[in-house]
Amino acid sequence: MKTKKLLTIALTGVVAVGLVGCGASGDKTSNGKKVVTVEIATSPDYPPYESLDKKGNIVGFDADMVKYLDKAMDTKDTDYKFHWNQMSFDNIISQIQADQVDLGVSGFTYDKKRKVEWSNPYTATAQVAVVAKNSAINSPKDLEGKKLAAQAGATGEEAAKSVKGAQVSTVKNAQQIFPALTAGQYDAIIVDLAVANEYAKNGAYKVLDQSLLDEKNYIIAKQGNKDLIKAVNAGLKKFMASDDYKTLTDKYGLKAYKA
Structure with a gap:
């Protein structure tokens, strides 16, 4: 994936500046793994999925899930790192389509009019x-x-x-x-x-x-970015099979998804 510099853009209530999108990589860990930085877009106004605490940190089920995916998506060759970008919900898909961010994690539910790649569902x-x-x-x-x-x-x-x-x-x-x-x-x-x-x-x-x-909840990526969604699905599979999944769905009052 190529490195792309995010333009300075004014969004509703927030400004995202100087961000790197589309799986920026190039650095390597001490063990020689490739580091892939994934830019995540979210609208932190939707508790219990995501909101801001008093210090301005993104908190909620989706935030905790991404912390788990930070490790669960790693492979023998690649380490994934995540960076959050705040914006209004109705801007997320356009920013993904414009290659400004890589993933949308914001309580998304399926809509066929949304021209994106969909992960496997993670909650009902x-x-x-x-x-x-x-x-x-x-x-x-x-x-x-x-x-x-x-x-x-x-x-x-x-x-x-x-x-x-x-x-x-x-x-x-x-x-x-x-x-x-x-x-x-x-x-x-x-x-x-x-x-x-x-x-x-x-x-x-x-x-x-x-x-x-x-409905069900999903993570989204740009249409055609199947490699990233494949990695996300591998991480979600591990997450949903873990004890943490039940702990977090219970904590935030979400329905666990059962295929």
Whole structure:
């Protein structure tokens, strides 16, 4: 893979500068292995998958998973190193397609319109509706004709648009949706099940039992970059067979994927 210098680009809420994309390599470890640096794009506004702690570090299930992959993807000839790049969710695919970053790790779910390479799934999930705790909305049928919101570019947006007569709004940062729901700007928001459950812990919201769309989570790469996805899948296989996988899915309230 060739080394590519990432242009300085202004993204929603963040700026990524001077990054190296597309599996930059050339250095070698003390034992002679090739070092491959993989640039990862994420939108850290989607707990429990990824968010920022008080020090600005990326934390969550995906962050812990990548720490495991850092070792699990290594081979006898190659050491993989990972570098995170923050950007809005709806920019990730375009940055991958432009060879600015190598992987998207941000709670991605499958959408055939996304022209990328997909890893094997690593967790099971669903798109669900979240409403205020005192809302009279109790089922997806009750969402018809209502004001709904979802994250721009996420499959939750498509799920929301599938609701008959719904007035659908989108936001770039998923964390902006919940205060807007509390303020009554929307009747319901459509998000990933694990995200819905994370926010519902404070007692201000309720999650509708019936899902709008059953899904799985994946890691993505540029279409045609099958070698990198093959390496990712090898690492995911080790991760999902480990005790760490169950520990982390339990810790973050995610559903383990079973083929």
